[in-house]
Amino acid sequence: MASGGVATGSQLVAALALGADGVNMGTRFLATKEAPVHENVKQAILAASELDTRLVMRPLRNTERVLTNPAVERLLEKERTLGANLKFEDIITEVAGVYPKVMTEGAVDAGAWSCGMVVGLIHDIPTCKELIDGMMADAKAIIRGRLDALLDA
Numbered sequence: 001m002a003s004g005g006v007a008t009g010s011q012l013v014a015a016l017a018l019g020a021d022g023v024n025m026g027t028r029f030l031a032t033k034e035a036p037v038h039e040n041v042k043q044a045i046l047a048a049s050e051l052d053t054r055l056v057m058r059p060l061r062n063t064e065r066v067l068t069n070p071a072v073e074r075l076l077e078k079e080r081t082l083g084a085n086l087k088f089e090d091i092i093t094e095v096a097g098v099y100p101k102v103m104t105e106g107a108v109d110a111g112a113w114s115c116g117m118v119v120g121l122i123h124d125i126p127t128c129k130e131l132i133d134g135m136m137a138d139a140k141a142i143i144r145g146r147l148d149a150l151l152d153a
């Protein structure tokens with residue numbers, strides 16, 4: 001399974017070409033009708049570009065890619081200031097207990113929450129069926145329309 005960085009039919013085809021049997025998608029499924037998360041989370045994903053994620057907690061060897069917001073920028077400032085002396089306790093307000101606030105209450109600036117760079121490729125909130133059908137149609141069009149031609153070349 002290829003996991004991480006997949007949100008489109010072309011990325012699915014690329015993963016299959018590299019030898020994967022399938023793909024796992026995290027961020028893309030957050031922005032679907034069925035995803036049991038607050039509407040604010042889905043809208044934050046639509047509004048974000050590929051430049052809006054940050055890597056946090058690297059000094060603690062617990063790296064997580066998250067959507068940026070003021071709490072995340074505060075966290076990163078602490079990482080820069082404290083350097084090797086950073087401890088989990090220093091950033092606990094930005095990372096602990098964040099998910100219920102973000103995902104259930106819709107407080108998307110409450111702290112750091114996981115989000116991949118594929119966020120920049122997400123522009124709609126389809127049903128899961130629409131998402132998968134669309135990706136499969138795109139993948140088939142790429143294989144038949146582009147890659148199939150290689151066989152006769």
Ligand SMILES: Cc1cc2nc3c(=O)[nH]c(=O)nc-3n(C[C@H](O)[C@H](O)[C@H](O)COP(=O)(O)O)c2cc1C
Pocket residue numbers: 003004005006024025026027028030114115116117118
């Ligand atoms: C809401 C959410 C929660 C996540 N929680 C974790 C986690 O607890 N541990 C972890 O290793 N990765 C976590 N991830 C990262 C996923 O492993 C990552 O999203 C996955 O590799 C798929 O990548 P993608 O988001 O680019 O599709 C989370 C991702 C999302 C979107």
